[in-house]
Amino acid sequence: MEPAGVTEDGLRRVSQRYVVVLRTTVVVVAGGAAVLQAPADRLTTVAAVVAGLCAWSVVYVRHAPRPWLLWVDTLLVAALGLGQEWLVRPDALLDITNWVVALVLITAVAHQWFTGPVGGYLLAAVLVVAQGTAVGAIPIGLTVFGAAGLSRLLRSHLFAAAARADRAVAESTLADRRVAVAAARRADEREHLAMLHDTAAATLLAVGTRMVDGTEPWLAEQVARDLDVLTARPEFPGTGGEADLALVLDDVVRRAPVSVRTRVPRPVAMPASAASAMAAAAREALTNVARHAGVDTADLVVARTGSTVVVEVADHGRGFSPDAVAPHRRGVGESIERRMGRVGGRAVVTSRPGDGTTIRLEWPVD
Known part of the structure; x- marks a missing residue:
């Protein structure tokens, strides 16, 4: 019974x-x-x-x-x-x-x-x-x-x-649980694809399209970092505890494929999961500058507006039309926008052809 x-x-x-x-x-x-x-x-x-x-x-x-x-x-x-x-x-x-x-x-x-x-x-x-x-x-x-x-x-x-x-009620709860499990699996798959896009795929693309000639001093470090990520040894902080976003971004700037002018207050304490997501999104934004903007410099600014931590990555390159980006392109959609969404933040991309690009990352502190 x-x-x-x-x-x-x-x-x-x-x-x-x-x-x-x-x-x-x-x-x-x-x-x-x-x-x-x-x-x-x-x-x-x-x-x-x-x-x-x-x-x-x-x-x-x-x-x-x-x-x-x-x-x-x-x-x-x-x-x-x-x-x-x-x-x-x-x-x-x-x-x-x-x-x-x-x-x-x-x-x-x-x-x-x-x-x-x-x-x-x-x-x-x-x-x-x-x-x-x-x-x-x-x-x-x-x-x-x-x-x-x-x-x-x-x-x-x-x-x-x-x-x-x-x-x-039991059947509805079971169905909700199955949906949640499926959603978690899809999120893991998206995160895995984003990780591949941000690491090995990006480096191979840079080499294959001759964006680099193999002599750049940061390339070896980039390859080592890609291997660390793919073998589950990321340089970003884990999901528990707090982290200083300024320190995490220092590493991103140091390894960036373009020269970066920074304005970062210290310290910027926040949950490690949010700091990791913002740093990964900023890294992808800087990588996109090297791939697509046609310039070799970018600006990275960190600020706190009210109860929101803001990171902006801007360049004065060739720009693009965000509405014209194909849905299957993962650089902005998966590696930046959805990654920020998964930690409760958001990303806003502003760009026009010939007028540069600004990517604004926001995460609510409270």
């Missing part, structure tokens, strides 16, 4: 609390009616029985739905049914408004919410037999048993609906 879900557990608690309150209310109301309707010569007996019922109701409220309590309660109400000839006026014995019948009825109905089908019907049968033995009223017995059956039917339908709701 599968464990109950949150909805089913909540329904069980609420329904049982409601049933306990309903039964206690009926006991109080029926007890009051019993005292008011009792013949003068039986008033003391009826009052004592009602007082005992009220005392028992306190126990019932505190301990329901324990199995022993349900059986004791059933036997007590059955005893009232057997003795109703001494507790009810003779002219009311066969009336459905008989206060003992009211107690028998609410008890049979209430116990269906605390038991399984077999137990519930067995407890109801005890009450019906006791009632029928006392007054021989078959219609009243059938009414009690029918009310118990309707109570059981209502309970079954409600709990079946609650179980369906729990299954729907």
Whole structure:
């Protein structure tokens, strides 16, 4: 048997609390009616029985739905049914408004919410037999048993609906988890492709297109750094703790394939994951200057605007039209824009043909 879900557990608690309150209310109301309707010569007996019922109701409220309590309660109400000839006026014995019948009825109905089908019907049968033995009223017995059956039917339908709701929630949660796993896998794949683009692919492209002649002093260091990244030994800080963005960018500038004029305040403390993303995006921006701008210098400025850390990489080269960049090109889209998006930041590219390019990286501190 599968464990109950949150909805089913909540329904069980609420329904049982409601049933306990309903039964206690009926006991109080029926007890009051019993005292008011009792013949003068039986008033003391009826009052004592009602007082005992009220005392028992306190126990019932505190301990329901324990199995022993349900059986004791059933036997007590059955005893009232057997003795109703001494507790009810003779002219009311066969009336459905008989206060003992009211107690028998609410008890049979209430116990269906605390038991399984077999137990519930067995407890109801005890009450019906006791009632029928006392007054021989078959219609009243059938009414009690029918009310118990309707109570059981209502309970079954409600709990079946609650179980369906729990299954729907579980299936939705599982689907969300699968989507999250798939998204994480796609993010890992994108990060891997961005890493390849930023490292080995970029270096090979520079060599293959004769952007470098192999004698540059930074090329050997660039190749070593690419190998470190591809073998999971990155020079950037990890994802935990804090890092000084200024120090991380110093290394990027030192290894850049173009000359970089910098204006960087010190220190610029921020989470290591965000610093790593901004540094990688800045490195890609500087690499793009060497590849595409037609100039050999660039400017890198770091500032804090309100609660936002800003890194700008600008050049005065040939520029381009951002709208004309093909979707499959990963330099700006994957290595810069999406990389910043994954750490909660953003990248804004401003460029026009013949008017240079500015890439603005933003990360909110608060």
